[in-house]
Amino acid sequence: MIDEVRECFDRLRAEFGVVVKPLDGPAWTRARFALGPFPALLELDEESGFASAFVALRGFPEKETTEVLARVDLPRPLVHSPRFHVDPMLVEYVLEFSDFTVERALQIVATASMMAVELTEKAWDEIGDGWQQHYGDAGLAPGDANTAEPWRLLRTDLVPFYPWDDLDPEAERRTPRTVIENLTPGDWTDLQDMLLFAREAQPPLHYEAAEARQFIARCLLLNNEDFLDPAENSRAIEEWSIEHTLATLTRMLVFDATPFTRWLHLFEEGTTSRLLQRVQTFSS
Numbered sequence: 550m551i552d553e554v555r556e557c558f559d560r561l562r563a564e565f566g567v568v569v570k571p572l573d574g575p576a577w578t579r580a581r582f583a584l585g586p587f588p589a590l591l592e593l594d595e596e597s598g599f600a601s602a603f604v605a606l607r608g609f610p611e612k613e614t615t616e617v618l619a620r621v622d623l624p625r626p627l628v629h630s631p632r633f634h635v636d637p638m639l640v641e642y643v644l645e646f647s648d649f650t651v652e653r654a655l656q657i658v659a660t661a662s663m664m665a666v667e668l669t670e671k672a673w674d675e676i677g678d679g680w681q682q683h684y685g686d687a688g689l690a691p692g693d694a695n696t697a698e699p700w701r702l703l704r705t706d707l708v709p710f711y712p713w714d715d716l717d718p719e720a721e722r723r724t725p726r727t728v729i730e731n732l733t734p735g736d737w738t739d740l741q742d743m744l745l746f747a748r749e750a751q752p753p754l755h756y757e758a759a760e761a762r763q764f765i766a767r768c769l770l771l772n773n774e775d776f777l778d779p780a781e782n783s784r785a786i787e788e789w790s791i792e793h794t795l796a797t798l799t800r801m802l803v804f805d806a807t808p809f810t811r812w813l814h815l816f817e818e819g820t821t822s823r824l825l826q827r828v829q830t831f832s833s
Contacts, residue, residue, distance in 0.1 A: 550598070550646045550647065551578075551593055551595045551646060553646075553649065554593055554600055554646050554649045554654075555576075555577065555593070557649050557650065557651050557653070557654035558580065558582075558591065558654055560651050560654075561651065561654055561655055561658065564651075565655065565703075566703075566704050567582065567583070567655075567658060567703045567704065568582060568583035568703065568704060568705065568706070568707060569581075569582045569583075569591070570582070570707060570717070572713075572716040572717045572718075573716070573718075577593070578592065578593045578594075578595070579591065579592050579593075579716055581707050581713060581717070582602070582658055582703070582707075583702065583703050583704060583705045583706065583707055584604060584658075584661060584662055584665055584702050584703065584705075585662075585665065585687050585688075585689070585697055585701075585702035585705050585708075586683060586684055586686075586687040586689070586708060586733075587604050587605060587606070587607075587665050587702075587708070588604070588605040588607075588637075588708055588710035588713060589602065589603065589604050589605070589658075589661060590602070590603045590605075590713050591603075593646075598645055598646045598647070599643050599644065599645055599646065600643070600644050600645075600646060600649065600657075601641050601642065601643050601644075602641070602642045602657050602658060602661050603639050603640070603641050604626075604639070604640050604641075604661050604664070604665060605637035605638075605639055605710060606637055606638045606639070606640060606665075606668070607637040607680065607683075607733075607735060608637075608676045608677060608679070608680030608683070608684075608735040608738075608739075609637075609638055609668070609672055609675065609676055609680075610675050610676070611628075611630055611631060611638050613672055613675040614628075614638060614668065614672055614675070615628055617668055617671045617672045618640070618664070618668065620671070621664060621667050621668065621671070623660055623663055623664050623667070624642065624660055626640040626641055626642050626661075626664065627640065627641040627642075627643065628640055628641075629641065635739040635742070640661075640664070642657050642660060642661055644657055658703055659699060659700070659703070662699035662700070662702045662703055663699040665689075665699070665702065666689060666696075666697060666698075666699050666702070669684050669689040669691075670689070670691045670696075673690070673691050676735075677735065677738045678734075678738065679733070679734040679735040679736070679737055679738025679739075680733075680734070680735035680738065682734040682735075683733045683734045683735045686734075709731040
């Protein structure tokens with residue numbers, strides 16, 4: 550039955566122009582699909598017999614978004630709470646394999662796109678300036694004469710999104726520059742938030758330190774181990790290139806099993822704060 554479900558999405562791609570990209574070959578179980586500025590993923594679970602369409606809502610506060618979703622005149626999705634406030638909230642639309650037709654496959658992606666457009670309009674005032682700019686650039690600002698039609702979103706290019714990008718064997722290995730180039734205005738807003746509490750005189754609380762670590766993992770994680778050689782990052786901070794700076798952040802916050810006491814010591818020294826400040830300058 551899973552083959553019939555795949556065929557439904559293949560026909561969406563061929564007959565309706567919906568962008569669907571399988572991530573694990575012809576007999577795929579995961580595929581990315583286009584949704585304008587929103588990362589979106591299809592997942593087929595043969596064991597349970599369900600297909601899910603996931604949408605990552607970046608920059609939307611959970612409480613307000615959940616309230617808006619409850620008022621939207623569309624099928625209610627499942628809502629997966631983020632671990633940290635800079636992580637996206639995932640919404641999921643689920644359909645049994647036995648219910649699949651081409652029309653139902655179209656319905657599940659179209660509903661996701663309508664939800665994204667309507668949610669952006671209704672929750673606009675709840676998201677930060679950087680995320681407003683990001684979604685406004687995509688034509689989703691409320692009252693904009695060029696407000697995106699949901700159908701148009703399904704025919705756009707896929708947007709980079711860690712960790713789903715790493716499921717794609719054809720994806721190019723990311724370098725520090727490509728990571729930086731793919732950060733959105735909203736990502737930079739989140740980075741500023743991390744920088745603000747890194748500058749505080751007192752060490753951050755445990756959950757704040759963990760949140761900063763998670764943010765670096767999401768935005769700055771590198772696939773190129775050439776940049777993770779400690780000998781390459783032993784020079785003074787002022788001499789570091791963008792590659793050295795991001796590699797040091799990555800190794801320090803993600804790859805090293807740094808004890809929590811060492812993590813707090815880095816904040817007290819101001820090292821992490823200075824590194825984050827340098828990363829900010831690369832956006833210009």
